[in-house]
Amino acid sequence: MQMSIYKKVLENQFYDLHPMLQRRYEFKRNSIFKATGVMKCVRGGPMWLFPIFWLGKKYKLFFPESGKNIPFEIVNSQIIASDGTEQVHWERVFYFNHKKRFFNARMYLNSEQNLIQDYLGEPAKFYSDLALSITKEGGLRIDSKKQRLVLPFIEIPLPKIFQGLATVTETYMETKAVYYIQVQVKNPIIGTVFSYEGEFKSNDIF
Known part of the structure; x- marks a missing residue:
């Protein structure tokens, strides 16, 4: 199975996950999870990072906009690569x-290593190890660990001062x-x- x-x-x-989170993260073959909702708050960092975030939107990575009550959509789809590797x-x-x-x-x-490998952006520009754990309330917590800068022919480990470590709680x-989600990406020097x-509701496509 x-x-x-x-x-x-x-x-x-x-x-130990809430049954609805079990359903969300089960991902049976060829399954798709699609949901819509509203993020009550979307925030970026200091203004001097604006050029980096502006460039990030080109790679579907980050963006310079922020605001409240922002309509949101999420689509998770399972992909089986030609080499048989399972991807989401x-x-x-x-x-x-x-x-x-x-x-x-x-x-x-x-x-x-019993962890998730996360390639961010399209094409990918950053890589992060992800550690998963369960909260007392049956929620899913995701913490990013080691990170790398992804270049065309090489991946370069990032020192901690250049990392943006994410904490996700769903x-x-x-x-x-x-579903309620909180995402925060922090740098040890800059802060958030x-x-x-915000929250989102499944469109019941599984």
């Missing part, structure tokens, strides 16, 4: 009036029947460089 990359990493802890594609879209901004990634399983709110928080 096929298991998703997230289920393989979490092993028996997977069943993440497309996150933020709608700032007439502007669409993306925060996309492609995730793989590293079975030897829960399910039964009272509203929605990117964050968003």
Whole structure:
């Protein structure tokens, strides 16, 4: 029986997730998760980072816009590569009036180290190891670890002072029947460089 990359990493802890989060991260063959919602707050870092964020939108990585009550869409799709590698594609879209901004990634399983490999951007510009854990409330927590800059023919390890370490917490709110997510990307010197928080509801495509 096929298991998703997230289920393989979490092993028996997977069943400590809220049932709706289990359903969301099961990813059976050829399954798609699609949801829409609103991010009550989207924030960037200091103004002097604006040129980097402006460039980031070209690669569907980061973007310079910020705001409140931003319409949001997420699509997760499982992909089996030609070499048999299982991947999960993440497309996150933020709608700032007439502007669409993306925060996309492609995730793989590293079975030897029991972690998720996350390639951010299209084409990928940054790489991060991801560690998964379960919160007391049955939510999923994702923490980024080692990071690399991705160039055409080489990946360069980033010193901590240049890293943007992410903490993601996703829960399910039964009272509203929605998924709630908090994402914060921090640099040890700058502080928060990117964050968003809000809720979304599944369109029931599994």
